[in-house]
Amino acid sequence: MSSINNLNFASVKKNYDRDGFVILRNLLDVQALSELRDRALSAADELLDNNNDDSAYKNIIKSLDKRDPWFNHQLERGTHVSLMKYLLNGEIEGASAAWFDRPDGSSHGISPHVDVIGSYREPDAGATIWFALDQAQIENGCLYYLRGSHKNKYPINTFISGIDTQSKDAVAAELKPGDAVIHSALTIHWSCGNESGHPRRAISYFYWKTGIQDKM
Ligand SMILES: O=C(O)CCC(=O)C(=O)O
Numbered sequence: 001m002s003s004i005n006n007l008n009f010a011s012v013k014k015n016y017d018r019d020g021f022v023i024l025r026n027l028l029d030v031q032a033l034s035e036l037r038d039r040a041l042s043a044a045d046e047l048l049d050n051n052n053d054d055s056a057y058k059n060i061i062k063s064l065d066k067r068d069p070w071f072n073h074q075l076e077r078g079t080h081v082s083l084m085k086y087l088l089n090g091e092i093e094g095a096s097a098a099w100f101d102r103p104d105g106s107s108h109g110i111s112p113h114v115d116v117i118g119s120y121r122e123p124d125a126g127a128t129i130w131f132a133l134d135q136a137q138i139e140n141g142c143l144y145y146l147r148g149s150h151k152n153k154y155p156i157n158t159f160i161s162g163i164d165t166q167s168k169d170a171v172a173a174e175l176k177p178g179d180a181v182i183h184s185a186l187t188i189h190w191s192c193g194n195e196s197g198h199p200r201r202a203i204s205y206f207y208w209k210t211g212i213q214d215k216m
Pocket of ligand 1: 101102109128130142143189190202
């Protein structure tokens with residue numbers, strides 16, 4: 001079970017609107033976490049076997065929802081969807097379910113960027129929920145957010161250069177398995193390498209606000 005229905009949505013939204021992200025502790029109980037982890041690991045085993053990519057993206061698998069009906073169901077009707085709608089002030093569309101691994105021995109992570117959906121630069125363009133399957137810490141490449149950056153104007157690119165990753169507003173989203181973090185598609189985020197000896201695996205679900213593409 002997910003404890004999403006025990007959350008005070010208004011208070012979650014207050015933090016999300018202020019910072020551009022919000023951490024949700026213990027969102028999945030032991031059973032829900034174990035189901036998500038089992039599904040994710042079997043999809044990753046199957047798909048990464050055939051992956052010859054040697055780039056920084058070789059440990060990412062997008063569109064799990066198109067390959068596995070279970071992920072499609074989670075993207076469209078998972079227990080988190082009501083909260084995503086609430087945060088985005090209306091109807092949403094699932095864009096992708098994705099596997100994000102940062103295996104031990106990865107020398108680097110992903111540079112500061114907004115999500116592709118954030119390139120639309122509308123306040124409620126979209127949002128992403130990232131579920132930790134392992135403990136995610138600074139040592140093994142947890143996500144970082146530039147607090148408040150969803151309110152800034154940046155060039156219309158996905159990757160944003162010149163970000164001060166040591167700024168006082170750079171916040172490490174250290175999570176335990178079953179915790180999640182939701183970020184606006186406009187919030188600048190990045191992650192680092194993993195030389196910790198521990199895994200750092202996650203599943204993300206990406207959402208568009210319905211109609212946002214028609215506005216551009
Ligand atoms: O897992 C990562 O390191 C990056 C994840 C990310 O950029 C996202 O979920 O939008």
